[in-house]
Amino acid sequence: MEFFQATVLTQGKKKTHGFYAKDRKDASDIAKIKYSGLLIKVEEATEPIDLKFKRIKTELLQNVKKRKVKPDALIAAIRQMAVMTNAGISIHDSITEVAASTPDENLQYVLDKLADDINAGNALSKAMENFRFELGNLTIAMVKLGEKTGNLDDALNSLAEMLEEIRSNVVKFKKAMAYPRNVMIAMAIAFTVLISYVVPQFKDIFESLNAELPMPTQILLxxxxxxxxxxxxxxxxLAISFFTLNYLINNYKHIRFGWHKLLLRTYLIKNIIxxxxLNRFTLVFSxxxxxxxxIAEALDTAIDMIDNLPLKTKLAQVRISVEKGAMLNDGLRETELFESMITQMVKAGEDGGALDKMMEKVADYYKMRFDAIIDNLSSAIEPIMLLLIAGMVILLALGIFLPMWDMGNAVQGRH
Structure with missing residues (x-):
């Protein structure tokens, strides 16, 4: 990409705008669309130092890590685009306006690139394919839907509502985990302080006993x-192990599959996941x-939204069953993920021609189950926390006091 300057006459005043383009022709096309007023000239220019450093930094970061977009910023941007397109503003102008107002730099970068691709004649959904990681499969699928039906504003509104529902589940989980997490951190700090500063004060005393120390004391020492x-x-x-495991999980599918399988066998976590x-799957599908x-295409999109690989593999079988001519409820039953009540509801929806409404009720059911787990998460974790605290206290008490008692008994024996 080269740096160009466009000189534009606006309200009797000349203004100069800097931007990037592939060549002079592309620069002229971008300038005519992007800047209002009489275009006087477009010429190649020296890239300013600050913009050059910013571009290099962006390119380096792009190669080192994936660009993440904040969910709240994405939802707000989609709602703004829905309102603007409903008001008759072109999708290019809507995206440009949203890009200028969003506080998320990563999202701004993505939207600017989308605007450039639309200028080049690409459809919005086609342009979004280059940013599947940042925007997500659901966003691309709903934009394609809006383009097919001609109701892009309705599709964007529905997309924003679904993303908010998914986001609310994440927020609920984080809030529910805040108290147990803080307690565990406090316990770890307290235990570290005791081991590092309190136990050494007794170390010399224990060693002077010249006796066999009890197991708790040996563990503490x-x-x-x-x-x-x-x-x-x-x-x-520990840090290297964490980052290595994280790298392996993110880059090797068989390791990620095994990790996800382990999570599905872990107490409490398995039901949350x-x-x-299932709430996300049924919500998007409905x-x-x-x-x-x-149905087959809707299943593809809904399954693409699933992160857990074992669950994704099971639900992918539903798509295969439907393609072979089976009813949806039969495919869902074969996964053994859905209760009999749910498959009966889906069957009733298929027979009555109201599958979408029945799937909405199924989504509400799984939302209720998820909310119930989250609401009771603290009370479910409390026994584990109490067990850990009790173990730490017992270890410290026995490790310090057992030798002291032995020493006291020895002193009394001499008298």
Missing amino acids: TLEYVFNNYGPYVLAI KYAT ELVRAGIP
Whole structure:
């Protein structure tokens, strides 16, 4: 991309605008569409130092990490575009206006690129294909739906509502986990302080006993030795292990599959993942069916929204069953993920020609199950927290006081 300057006459005043383009012809086309007023000239110019550094930084970061868009910023941008397109403003002008007003730099970059692609004659959904990670499969699918039906504003409104529903589930989970997380962090800090500063005060006393120390005391002294002599190395190993595991999970599908499978066997977490996934799947599927998308295509899009690979694999079988001519409720039953009541509801919806409305009720049911788990999450985690706290207290108490009692008994024996 080269840097160009366009000189435009607006309200009797000359204004100069800098921008990037592939060549002079592309620069002229962009300037005519992007800037209002009489275009006087477009010429190649020297790229300003600040913009050059900003471009290099953006390109480096783009190569190092994926560009994440804040969900709240994306939802707000989609709502703005829905309002503007409903008011008759072109999609290019809507995107340009939203890009200028959004506080999210990553989203601004994406929207600017979308506007440039639309200028080049591409459809919005086609332009979005280059930003599937940033925007998500659901966004692209709903934009395609709006382009097919000619009701892009309605599609964008529905998209914003679905993204808000998905976002609210994430927020609820984070809020529910805040208290247990903070308690666990406080416990870890307290235990580290005790091991690092309190236990060493008793170390010399214990060693002077010249007796066999009880197991709790040996554990405490071992932990104290490791913390005070190899603490930084332990933290480094833990950090490296975390980032290595994260890298392996993100880059190797079979490892990610195994990790997701392990999560589905973990106490409490398995139900959170299951009901959140089924709620998202049925929510997206019902909305697409309601909009007139064929069942097989709606299943494809809804399945693409699923992150957990074992659940995604099971639900993908539903698509295969439907393609072979089976009823949707039969395919759902074969996955063994849905209760008999749910498959009966889907069957009734298929028989009565009201599948979209019945799937909405199914989505509401799974939302209710998910909310119930989240609302009771703290009380479900409390036994585990109490067990950990009790274990820590018992270890410290026995580790410190058992030798003290032995020493006291020995002193009394001498008298």
